[in-house]
Amino acid sequence: MKSILYATDFSMASASALRYANSLSVMLGMRLVITHVYDLPTILGTQLEAPFPDLRKDTGGHERKRLIEFYERIIGEAESRPEDLVFEAVENMSVLSGIISKATDWHVRMIIVGMKGESVLKDLVMGSTAKKLIDKAPCPVLTVPSDHQFEKLTDLVYATDFEVEDIKALEKVVELAKVWNADIRVVHVTADKSYAGNPQMEWFREMVLNKIDYDRIHFEVLESNNIVASLEKYTENRHAGMIAMLERIHRGAAKKLFHRGRVKQMASRNQLPLLSFNERNLQALFF
Numbered sequence: 001m002k003s004i005l006y007a008t009d010f011s012m013a014s015a016s017a018l019r020y021a022n023s024l025s026v027m028l029g030m031r032l033v034i035t036h037v038y039d040l041p042t043i044l045g046t047q048l049e050a051p052f053p054d055l056r057k058d059t060g061g062h063e064r065k066r067l068i069e070f071y072e073r074i075i076g077e078a079e080s081r082p083e084d085l086v087f088e089a090v091e092n093m094s095v096l097s098g099i100i101s102k103a104t105d106w107h108v109r110m111i112i113v114g115m116k117g118e119s120v121l122k123d124l125v126m127g128s129t130a131k132k133l134i135d136k137a138p139c140p141v142l143t144v145p146s147d148h149q150f151e152k153l154t155d156l157v158y159a160t161d162f163e164v165e166d167i168k169a170l171e172k173v174v175e176l177a178k179v180w181n182a183d184i185r186v187v188h189v190t191a192d193k194s195y196a197g198n199p200q201m202e203w204f205r206e207m208v209l210n211k212i213d214y215d216r217i218h219f220e221v222l223e224s225n226n227i228v229a230s231l232e233k234y235t236e237n238r239h240a241g242m243i244a245m246l247e248r249i250h251r252g253a254a255k256k257l258f259h260r261g262r263v264k265q266m267a268s269r270n271q272l273p274l275l276s277f278n279e280r281n282l283q284a285l286f287f
Contacts (some may be wrong), residue, residue: 001030001031001081001084002028002030002110002113003030003031003032003033003106003109003200004021004024004025004028004030004032004033004108004109004110004112005033005035005099005103005106005108005110005111005112006018006021006022006032006033006034006035006111007035007037007099007111007112007113008034008035008036008070008112008113010036010066010070011110011114012146012169013114013115013146014113014114015074015114015142015146016114016144016146016147016148016150017112017113017115017142017143018034018070018071018075018114019074019075019079019149019150020142020144020148020150021034021112022075022079022080022082022111022272023079023080023150024080024150024256025082026080026081026082027179028179029083030082030109031082031083031084031085031086031106031131032082032086032087032097033086033088033102033103033108034038034064034067034071034086034087035067035087035088035089035090035098035099036063036066036067036089036090037061037090037091037092037094037095037098037099038059038090038091038092039091039092039093039145045052046161048283053205059091062204062248063089064089065067065088065134066087066089067087067088067089068087069217071087072276079132081092081232085179086106088102088258089110090102090261095135096132096133097130097197099111099113099133099137100136100137101131101136101250103137103138103139104121104138105204108139108143109139109140110139110140110141110206111133111137111139111140111141111142112141112143112144113129113130113133113141113142113143113144114130114143114144114145114146115130115143115144115146119285127262128141134247134278135247135278136278136280137278137281138280138281139281140275140276140277140281141274141275141276142216142273142274142275143203143273143274144273145269145271145272145273146273147272148272151241152180152239152241152244153176153177153179153180153182153242154238154239154241155182155185155238155241156173156176156177156182156183156184156185156240156241156242156243156244157183157184157185157187157231157234157235157238157240157242157243157244158170158173158183158185158186158187158244158245159187159188159189159231159243159244159245160186160187160188160204161188161246161248162188162200162201162203163205163246163248164174164237164247165211165246165248165277165279166204167207167208167211168282169187169244169246169277169282170184170208170217171211171212172183172277172282173244173275174212174217176212176275177214177216180216181216182216182241183216183217183218183239184213184216184217184218185220185234186199186204186208186212186217186218186219186220187207187219187220187221187234188200188201188220188221188222188271189205189214189221189222189223189224189227189230190221190222190223190224191223191224191225191227196273198221200209201220201221204219205219223233226230231243232271235272236237236271240272241272241273241276242274242275243272243273244274244275244276244277245274245275245276245277246276246277246278246279246282247276247278248279248280248281249276264274278281
């Protein structure tokens with residue numbers, strides 16, 4: 001059975017992400033693996049000078065119990081549950097490494113984490129772990145804002161920079177859109193009015209439609225001096241339920257529209273779930 005991994009720090013800011021992970025797992029018929037990364041010396045408030053197998057076992061059991069209690073508190077009896085539900089706490093000094101190790105163990109198709117906001121008057125600030133996952137995860141990462149409510153997707157926006165890797169990412173996005181029979185809005189934003197965005201979009205459109213068999217993909221070029229704000233406004237006007245982007249890491253990406261870090265900038269400001277890909281995980285199986 002294919003799996004989705006949800007990672008939590010037990011904060012209420014991550015509750016929306018848990019509800020999203022639970023509902024998505026049910027809809028896709030996938031296993032939901034729920035994890036929390038803990039560091040034993042941190043829990044004890046001291047440094048361990050020697051191994052304590054019983055203590056480690058007891059602590060692992062305690063952290064797993066916390067996961068179960070957190071799930072029951074957030075999901076309760078009102079919502080459907082995945083057929084296969086797994087609770088696994090993992091001991092690791094690095095939260096990032098712990099999440100990736102669990103994602104690797106279960107060969108997960110997606111990692112879902114929450115995004116934290118300090119104030120409605122400020123931009124959403126994603127945790128450093130979520131930002132690192134965007135770069136390092138072996139599969140796509142879905143970041144869910146703390147106040148988001150899961151609902152059926154009717155429109156899903158994909159921000160493109162006309163690269164071959166975008167087509168690989170779109171192939172994966174289509175598999176998700178098919179679950180809801182949702183429209184995919186492929187959008188390119190340019191600040192240069194003399195830039196040949198529309199001809200390039202036509203070229204890109206031909207490539208996409210030659211490789212992907214889905215008749216609900218639409219293409220549009222937007223002119224704006226503020227890429228992130230333009231995408232925010234576009235998704236809001238479209239009442240989009242999700243935005244997807246590819247984080248570029250190859251040489252020369254700094255010259256591209258969505259250069260390294262643009263995805264994290266969008267994720268930290270966005271009011272919608274953001275599905276992010278990196279060029280390392282595009283070869284991973286998906287759904």
